Amino acid sequence: MNTEKNCWWFIVAEGQILLQPQGDFIPYGNLDDLSLDEALVSEKVELGHYQSSPCYLVEFKTQIDVGFGEYSDLRTLLGTVDDRLFDIAGRAFQISLFYKTHQxxxxxxxxxxxxxxxxxxxxxxxxxxxxxxVSPCIIVGIRKEKQILLALHRRHQKSNNQVYTVLAGFTEAGETLEHCVEREVYEESGIKITNIEYVTSQPWPFPHSLMMGFTADYLSGDIKIDPRELSSATWYDVDNLPALPVEGTLARKLINQMISQCV
Ligand SMILES: [Zn+2]
Structure with a gap:
């Protein structure tokens, strides 16, 4: 191995990633600069390139002290680093999980x-x-004049992170994305929608989803939530919104887009 080449090192151990406290957070440099033992990274997996430098996944069985950085949750990178760098970190986690679960x-x-x-x-x-x-999921923001539909998901209600967000769900076998959007919205909220438009996508490595974001307009029906999925779902005026998902998430991107369309 060429130990002088600068690389990005995605070092994963016990479900966490080794991050440096400054800069781009992901350790970058050659093995000598980082004082990384070549033997430690011998079983590295190529992940692609970022800013023309190769990216590698290195998996440690335990959280070895390599002399720099701290092991942190992947979520700490969300919204704090460049989107592409976060996606590669997510790829590192997904590939690490893949090897573990396909022995x-x-x-x-x-x-x-x-x-x-x-x-x-x-x-x-x-x-x-x-x-x-990779598990395809749809996520959809729904407009009704100057209001948007936001729901409190049961999984959020139980946590300290009580955010109100758009509806989402996994695509089923034999289903188009558009059918999935209509079905999930109807199952979770009881309403019918129209003008379904694709916006953008985001890999969501928790643990292996690919979120595909849509917006739609309300068509008919009264809100009737699926209590297994949601704690509440309500139309909110765009100038009086509750706690929202953090920036960097596709949910927030869809909400921001709908707000800008409504004002
Ligand atoms: Zn076999």
């Missing part, structure tokens, strides 16, 4: 082995091959 074949139960020319695991017995799991 044995789901078809015949034999041991799986990593393929050396792409990120995949293959069974040595029946040749069944698996790739990192």
């Amino acid at each position: 044995f074949c789901g078809q015949c139960g034999e041991k799986m082995q990593a393929i050396d020319w792409e990120i995949a695991m293959q069974c040595q017995h029946c040749k069944h091959r698996c790739y990192p799991r």
Whole structure:
């Protein structure tokens, strides 16, 4: 290995990532500058490039003290670093999880082995091959004149992070994204929508979703929440909104877009 080349190091251990306290947070440099032992990073996985420098995932079994940085939750990077850098950190977590959860074949139960020319695991017995799991999800902001629909999700109500956000849900097998948007909105809130428009997407590595963001307009029906998913759902005036998801999330991006359209 060329130890003089500057690289981005995504060092993951026990569900956390090693971050430096300043700059871009992700450790950057060559092995000598960072005083990183070459043996420690010998089983690195290529993740792509950021600003023309290679990015590597390095997985430690325990949170080894490498002499710099601290291990932190991935969420601490959300909204604090460049979106692309966050996405690569998310990719590091998803690939780390993939290798951990695909050690044995789901078809015949034999041991799986990593393929050396792409990120995949293959069974040595029946040749069944698996790739990192990506779960498509839709997330949709709904407008009604100068109001937007925001819900308190049960998972947020239980936490200290009580934010009111847009509706979301996993795409089902055999479903288009547009059908998924209509179905999720109707199941969770009881209303019908129209003018469904795709906005943008965001990889959401908690643990392996791909959020696809839409906006839509209210068409008909009264709000009737699914109590298994939501604690409440209400139309809010855009100039009097409750606590919202943090900047950097796709939910917030959709809400900000709807606010700008309404004023
Ligand atoms: Zn097999």
